[in-house]
Structures are given as structure tokens and as C-alpha cells.
Amino acid sequence: MPAMRIGAAALAAAMLCAAPAGAADAPRISDGVVRIGVLTDMSSIFSDIGGKGSVVAAQMAVEDFGGKVLGAPVQVVSADHQNKTDVAATLARGWFDNQKVDVIQDALPSSVALAVSNLGKLKHKIVIASGAGTTRLSNEDCSPYTVQYSYDTYAFAANTVKALAKSGDKSWYFLTVDYALGASLEKDATDALAGAGGKLAGKAKHPIHSADLSSYLLQAQASGAKVIGLANAGADAVNAIKTAADFGIGNGVNRGKQKLAGLHLFISDIHSLGLQAAQGMLLTTSFYWDRDDATRAWSQRFYERTRRMPTLVQAGVYSSTLHYLKAIQSAQTDDSDAVMAKMRETPVNDFFAKDGRIRADGLMVHDMYLVEVKRPDESRRPWDFYKIRSVIPASEAFRPLSASTCPLMRK
Secondary structure, X not given: OXXXXXXXXXXXXXXXXXXXXXXXXXXXXXXXXXXXXXXXXXXOOOOOOOHHHHHHHHHHHHHHHOOEEOOEEEEEEEEEOOOOHHHHHHHHHHHHHHXXXXXXXXXXXXXXXXXXXXXXXXXXXXEEEOOOOOHHHHOOOOOXXXXXXXXXXXXXXXXXXXXXXXXXXXXXXXXXXXXXXXXXXXXXXXXXXXXXXOEEEEEEEEOOOOOOOHHHHHHXXXXXXXXXXXXXXXXXXXXXXXXXXXXXXXXXXXOOOOEEEEOOOOHHHHHHHOHHHHOOOEEEEOOOOOOOHHHHHHHHHHHHHHOOOOOHHHHHHHHHHHHHHHHHHHHOEOOHHHHHHHHHHOOEOOOOOOOEEEOOOOEEEOOEEEXXXXXXXXXXXXXXXXXXXXXXXXXHHXXXXXXXXXXXXXX
């Protein structure tokens, strides 16, 4: 009997000694659940770009992944920040502190993304800004925990300006919305215009969600610029294009000599405008539902749930959510530092991006597409809006890493 007691004690001690090593090797999911928080605008001017469609896209990604990662359930929670930065910051803080949310997704518009990104940096929590464009996110306000996934204002504005300048349209007037996105769009477009030997004929700022843009567009018309660049987004961009048509400005039939260039347009905007108003416009995008078989297949699934084709933001939410879950699987933990390391080292290869890569400054670089909005007689079915004019390789589409002012680059 004594010998048996000694043997049992020895066995128990051996098990205790072995436990730490076994625990370290086991998958580690904080509080047993992976929570993805989709923080977006569901009731204001950007709701068509992200909104409920972004929530659906995240849910589709979780379902396609199997609903679990490392044996732990994956939950999607969502909230409407009402396009108010203070509301967004309060919601994000509550998610991180009280509801154990592991990653915040979408985060449009840029003002919201900047606030949430700074909070994520403070809390060591991942923020995937699929819906935000400002280049500040990968420059002076970069964070080791933030990924700017779908696009940035440089890719949108600079590539559109360069394309129009090549055809001789080198005199521009900018109509800019007065917040972070507009400032970023205007700067990137102005720099590209100067690089192409163009001329700035003038510029004006307007408040967000402006009900009447008539006076601003009359100023732009009086400038004599060949192109009026719209450095705004969502309902503001739609309103500007509709109002411009009343003054004979635009690219359609029987319009004046001045062209409109949307520097931040989405397929939802074209749907709201209709092809009669939007025809002929050039714009840059990172995703078009009708590009190939893979984009069509996923977009049809999305359409069956929403009755709308996806924007590039919504497609980016799906892609980046899958990329995040795969990184957890690979890292064997949902620890933010380990997951971010896997996200950076693993290329993105899906219907959204081919060989996309997250750089050290947090920007995910991938091919972009210069597209032209079709004439009504060229469209064969609903949402058949774009002709792809050219593919812009990732190496050309985004500002080079060597030009980044991200403080992380100095480490």
C-alpha cells in the first residue's frame, strides 16, 4: 500500500509538471469565443456603401469558414455609429472593454476609422478598416493593429487623375467635403495633378451631408476647369452629380464641355444615380462584381441575401474577415500580436484580391481597376454598370512603401 501511494503521488506530480507545456501548445482563444464587431453607418449617408451589407458580408465569411475557429464559436455583432465619431468611439470602447470583441471591422468613414484605430492601438485590439480611405491610416496615424484593407484615397484619386490627364484633361477644380476623407482625396488628387503637369483652377469645401450644392457647382463651372473633381462620398457625391446635370455639367449626352470626375465613387452611387446621369465617368475601384466567374459567384450569393450587388467595401469585409479567421487558425491563438503577424506574412488570394499583401504600414496592396460607367444602351442587365478600361498593378496603384510616413517604418 505505501508503495502504491508513492507511485500515485509521483504520477500526479509528473502530470502537474507536464501541464504547462501541454497548455502552452493548446489553442488559446480568449474567453472561449471569437467576436467580430462590424461598426458601420446603417442610417446615414454611407449606409449603402457599408451598412447592413457589411454585416451580411461578415456573417457570410464566418459561415463559409465553418462558424468556429480552433473549436471556438465565432460571433458577429454589429452597431450603427450614425456617422458620429463620438458615438463610434463610445461603442468601440464598450465592445473592447465590456463585450470582449476581438476585432472591429468596416469602420467607415475615415473620421470613424481614425478614432477607432487609435483606440485599438491603445487596447492592443485589431481594427480592419475595410471601409475607410484616408491615407493617414497608413501614414502619420498608422497602428501596429490596424489594417487598411479595401482601398485608400491615393489609389482612388491619383489613378483617376492620371488617367484623365493622359487624355489631355489637365485643368481641375476640386469640390471637397470638409472632413478627413475629403482632405485626403484632395491632397492625393492635387499631388497627382501636379505630377502630370496639370493646373489647379480652384477649389471649394462643403459641409458633410449638404442639402444644396448649387452655389459650389456654379463656382466650379465659372472656373473654366476642364474637370470638376468630386472629393466627397456617398449621398454628397450623388447629390453633386445630380445637381451638376441641372447646370449642363457632366459626361452624358448634351452636356457642356466640363467633365465630372468622382474621386470616391462606389457601385451603390451609380445605382442611385442611374446610368443616364453617371454615363461616361471614369473612376477607380478595387472590386467589380462582374469581373470574372469568382466575383460573379460570390456576388450572386450576396445579392440573394440583400437584393443588391456588393460594393468594394462589403466585398472587402468578407475577404478580410476570412483572412483574419485564417490567421487565428494559423497562429493557434486569437492574441492580437500573433494574429497580426500571420495576417502580414500570408498573402490574400481570393475573389477580392490576387496576391494581396499587408505591408508594414498596415496597407493591404492589391490590383485596382480603372473603369468607365456604361451608357444606358450598353447595359444588358441590372447592375451592369462598368467597362473595365485597365488593370492597375498593385505596384503602381498605391503609394510606394518607401514614401510612407508611418512611424512603424522607423523602428
